[in-house]
Amino acid sequence: xxxxxxxxxxxxxxxxxxxxxxxxxxxxxxxxxxxxxxxxxxxxxxxxxxxxxxxxxxxxxxxxxxxxxxxxxxxxxxxxxxxxxxxxxxxxxxxxxxxxxxxxxxxxxxxxxxxxxxxxxxxxxxxxxxxxxxxxxxxxxxxxxxxxxxxxxxxxxxxxxxxxxxxxxxxxxxxxxxxx
Numbered sequence: 001x002x003x004x005x006x007x008x009x010x011x012x013x014x015x016x017x018x019x020x021x022x023x024x025x026x027x028x029x030x031x032x033x034x035x036x037x038x039x040x041x042x043x044x045x046x047x048x049x050x051x052x053x054x055x056x057x058x059x060x061x062x063x064x065x066x067x068x069x070x071x072x073x074x075x076x077x078x079x080x081x082x083x084x085x086x087x088x089x090x091x092x093x094x095x096x097x098x099x100x101x102x103x104x105x106x107x108x109x110x111x112x113x114x115x116x117x118x119x120x121x122x123x124x125x126x127x128x129x130x131x132x133x134x135x136x137x138x139x140x141x142x143x144x145x146x147x148x149x150x151x152x153x154x155x156x157x158x159x160x161x162x163x164x165x166x167x168x169x170x171x172x173x174x175x176x177x178x179x180x
């Protein structure tokens with residue numbers, strides 16, 4: 001099964017011949033020339049946004065990296081080496097250009113992804129941030145920002161976050177205070 005089938009990309013609007021691509025997405029796509037351009041563009045943007053959350057606290061841990069690789073490998077049906085390459089490039093691009101590219105890449109993803117794919121990404125963002133058994137305030141704020149950029153309502157964001165409530169640092173602090 002291809003990523004197009006797994007993520008419903010058969011319904012994705014036709015690519016605009018790269019006209020709206022950000023530099024970040026173009027660089028990752030170039031490394032994945034063996035893939036169909038639409039698939040590569042989708043995977044590049046998806047991985048970059050995962051990296052955006054992992055880097056929210058200015059550090060991408062090994063466990064977050066492994067979780068990103070697992071997600072990209074599973075959802076994109078990529079071999080291990082390609083999944084590792086995509087994630088490493090997305091992380092590097094995020095570290096180098098995150099301040100200027102974050103919104104642009106997320107907007108591009110919004111344009112090429114279906115509602116179902118955006119919902120799946122939202123869940124994956126929480127999974128990456130929870131990979132180390134804790135969701136920091138910075139990671140949570142970044143996910144909230146991305147959710148907004150992807151057109152999710154506050155209620156939809158809260159519903160997605162609910163599955164990870166026990167890992168939220170902000171709630172752990174409150175539970176600790178209640179015990180004292």
